[in-house]
Amino acid sequence: MKITVFVTPKKNVLDPQGVAVTHAMHTLGFESAKEVHVGKTIAFEVDGSDTPEFRASLDKLCTDLLSNPVIEDYRYELS
Amino acid sequence: MKITVFVTPKKNVLDPQGVAVTHAMHTLGFESAKEVHVGKTIAFEVDGSDTPEFRASLDKLCTDLLSNPVIEDYRYELS
Structure with a gap:
């Protein structure tokens, strides 16, 4: 299964790279x-x-490793 | 017009972050x-x-600023 995770800075957080x-x-x-x-x-x-357990572990991976939930949002696509 | 540019390392280039x-x-x-x-x-x-001239200037922006065409590929979506 191919997974793509998109991590973006939250809207109200200063994004110096964007500036x-x-x-x-x-x-x-x-x-x-x-x-x-x-x-x-x-x-x-x-x-x-694609099971609920798998999605839960994927959410944990996203918040623990792939994104910083304090300043970033994430979403993912499975295919 | 909203534009999203996706930049990815070329397949045959070493990707230390990926490793x-x-x-x-x-x-x-x-x-x-x-x-x-x-x-x-x-x-x-x-x-x-979305005109051919606009796409040409967007391609130039992608190769000059947003990506390193030696080691990265890019694609974009207009919406």
């Missing part, structure tokens, strides 16, 4: 760029099937 | 995790419409 990219975009001609948010994706394959 | 996350997943009980790839997403809003 830096915004400035760079303005310099490079994208003057209208705004609301820039830089996140990360973690794609991986794992054995198993 | 580190793989080891951590194995330690945390996901023994079967494999093919872990860590990428990044850049989401932003920009004025304009």
Whole structure:
């Protein structure tokens, strides 16, 4: 099973990387760029099937390892 | 217009972050995790419409600023 986890900074948290990219975009001609948010994706394959127990362990993995729940949100897609 | 750029390491390039996350997943009980790839997403809003010229400038932005085309691939979604 292929899993992709998307981690994004929470909306109300300062995102210095996003601010830096915004400035760079303005310099490079994208003057209208705004609301820039830089996140990360973690794609991986794992054995198993989509059960409630599996989702619970995946949520634990996301909060313990893949994201910082204080400042980041996550969502995932299974395929 | 909302744009999301997905940047991922090329398949044949060593991905040390992916290797580190793989080891951590194995330690945390996901023994079967494999093919872990860590990428990044850049989401932003920009004025304009979806024209060939706009796509060309977006491609240039992706190769010049948002990704390193030597070791990374990118794709984007417009909405």
